[in-house]
Amino acid sequence: xxxxxxxxxxxxxxxxxxxxxxxxxxxxxxxxxxxxxxxxxxxxxxxxxxxxxxxxxxxxxxxxxxxxxxxxxxxxxxxxxxxxxxxxxxxxxxxxxxxxxxxxxxxxxxxxxxxxxxxxxxxxxxxxxxxxxxxxxxxxxxxxxxxxxxxxxxxxxxxxxxxxxxxxxxxxxxxxxxxxxxxxxxxxxxxxxxxxxxxxxxxxxxxxxxxxxxxxxxxxxxxxxxxxxxxxxxxxxxxxxxxxxxxxxxxxxxxxxxxxxxxxxxxxxxxxxxxxxxxxxxxxxxxxxxxxxxxxxxxxxxxxxxxxxxxxxxxxxxxxxxxxxxxxxxxxxxxxxxxxxxxxxxxxxxxxxxxxxxxxxxxxxxxxxxxxxxxxxxxxxxxxxxxxxxxxxxxxxxxxxxxxxxxxxxxxxxxxxxxxxxxxxxxxx
Numbered sequence: 001x002x003x004x005x006x007x008x009x010x011x012x013x014x015x016x017x018x019x020x021x022x023x024x025x026x027x028x029x030x031x032x033x034x035x036x037x038x039x040x041x042x043x044x045x046x047x048x049x050x051x052x053x054x055x056x057x058x059x060x061x062x063x064x065x066x067x068x069x070x071x072x073x074x075x076x077x078x079x080x081x082x083x084x085x086x087x088x089x090x091x092x093x094x095x096x097x098x099x100x101x102x103x104x105x106x107x108x109x110x111x112x113x114x115x116x117x118x119x120x121x122x123x124x125x126x127x128x129x130x131x132x133x134x135x136x137x138x139x140x141x142x143x144x145x146x147x148x149x150x151x152x153x154x155x156x157x158x159x160x161x162x163x164x165x166x167x168x169x170x171x172x173x174x175x176x177x178x179x180x181x182x183x184x185x186x187x188x189x190x191x192x193x194x195x196x197x198x199x200x201x202x203x204x205x206x207x208x209x210x211x212x213x214x215x216x217x218x219x220x221x222x223x224x225x226x227x228x229x230x231x232x233x234x235x236x237x238x239x240x241x242x243x244x245x246x247x248x249x250x251x252x253x254x255x256x257x258x259x260x261x262x263x264x265x266x267x268x269x270x271x272x273x274x275x276x277x278x279x280x281x282x283x284x285x286x287x288x289x290x291x292x293x294x295x296x297x298x299x300x301x302x303x304x305x306x307x308x309x310x311x312x313x314x315x316x317x318x319x320x321x322x323x324x325x326x327x328x329x330x331x332x333x334x335x336x337x338x339x340x341x342x343x344x345x346x347x348x349x350x351x352x353x354x355x356x357x358x359x360x361x362x363x364x365x366x367x368x369x370x371x372x373x374x375x376x377x378x379x380x381x382x383x384x385x386x387x388x389x390x391x392x393x394x395x396x397x398x399x400x401x402x403x404x405x406x407x408x409x410x411x412x413x414x415x416x417x418x419x420x421x422x423x424x425x426x427x428x429x
Contacts, residue, residue: 034057034059034366034367036052036099037060037062038074038100039088039100041063041065042067042232044126045065045074045101045104046073046074048153048359051355051356051358052124053078054356055356055359058363060078062094063082064090065086066206067204068204071085071086086209092115092116095120098366099123102116102124104126106130106234106235106240106242107212107241109125109126110132110427111421112125113129113376114139114427117148118142118146120148122150123143125139125151125376126153127379128247128386129383130380130387132387132417132418133387134417136384142429143376147369149365149369149370149372150372151361151362151372152374152375153358153374154254155357155358156251157255158374159352159357160350160351160357161332161333161351162328162354164348165328165333166259168333169319169326173321173323174319174324174335174343177319177320178297178322180298181299181310182249182299182300183252184248184249184315185314187304187306187307188304190277192281192304193236193279195279198218198219199221200219201224215422222281235247237281239282242283242386242387242390243281243284245283245300245386248302248315249289249300250383250385252300252315252317253298253300253382253386255328256298256317256319257381257385260293264384264385265291265292266294267401268388268398269290269392270287271288272286272287272393273285277304284302285302287301287303288300288301313327316328316329317329321338324337330350330354331350332347332348334347334348335347358373390416392413395410395412395413397412398410
């Protein structure tokens with residue numbers, strides 16, 4: 001495989017252009033087709049490809065992946081209509097493309113989003129939007145500087161019953177909410193994802209390009225993480241992601257912050273570690289994070305050694321008010337009155353496909369130039385909340401966070417707010 005530093009032809013000139021110029025593109029009319037390219041065609045990427053293909057007035061121009069089997073599957077999904085591409089820079093250099101959908105491993109999200117904005121593309125980027133807090137700020141800056149519409153993949157915000165649950169919280173019907181609980185519980189076999197040795201990457205994979213801005217590492221099956229029975233295991237390594245805290249915690253805490261009018265935490269503590277699993281993952285199998293917000297406390301809990309949970313639900317959110325408790329997950333919201341409360345017990349099931357609605361919202365905003373429901377700035381705040389949980393865990397410090405100035409009071413913990421970028425993948429807004 002060729003090295004990114006040695007690539008020639010249009011890619012070399014295009015990369016230079018991305019850093020210095022802006023193609024603004026044309027705003028599409030209500031019935032004009034938009035041209036979309038998808039980058040990252042693993043399980044999540046193929047899901048987004050399917051959702052975008054079901055929208056009106058959409059043309060899928062190309063799909064991109066550094067792993068040939070995934071690329072082949074994506075091309076097949078489009079019945080051969082989309083061009084298969086191995087290098088994402090070819091997509092960014094194509095001025096006819098209006099939208100880039102980024103479903104790569106998390107460590108690529110920030111660089112690709114910023115470069116897509118600079119190239120005049122609107123962006124749909126998966127959650128979490130980044131792996132460090134500084135990256136998220138640069139993504140917001142790029143979206144605003146280049147006037148791009150950037151939707152993040154926290155699609156629960158487009159779920160009608162999530163929106164209704166947020167309305168109930170904001171109505172005051174639950175009384176004063178002083179405590180919110182979020183969780184992911186499960187019971188895995190102790191060997192987890194196992195301990196495969198380092199080795200040579202498969203011939204169908206450009207491992208150097210897959211690593212991109214992350215540190216150079218020997219190929220390991222779990223770091224690459226492709227598993228036909230699960231979402232990729234790259235999520236369990238600090239180089240590429242943030243474990244369950246950023247993979248699932250963001251879905252839950254994003255709804256908490258939506259319902260609580262986009263508050264951010266000001267103090268964060270965390271405890272956890274690998275107490276059960278014996279595999280080679282970096283991230284904890286047992287975790288408890290406590291967040292102090294203005295006026296309430298929220299916790300996030302994850303464990304892989306026991307699946308017993310509230311309402312027999314492996315994940316969820318509980319808003320505990322003085323008059324009642326509201327549970328919400330992707331299937332229902334359920335209101336449980338406090339003893340003596342005049343509230344009525346209620347249960348409402350989900351009534352729409354949030355993923356399809358999320359894509360519809362994004363495409364509508366591409367045409368109207370309004371901010372989408374999961375605008376990059378909103379998801380940056382939700383992502384940062386999760387990253388702060390990991391910073392508290394890894395630094396073993398109580399974190400005092402200033403949301404206005406985007407700073408952490410504890411100097412020893414600030415090193416986790418950024419990380420070195422492997423050449424040539426430095427983010428320049």
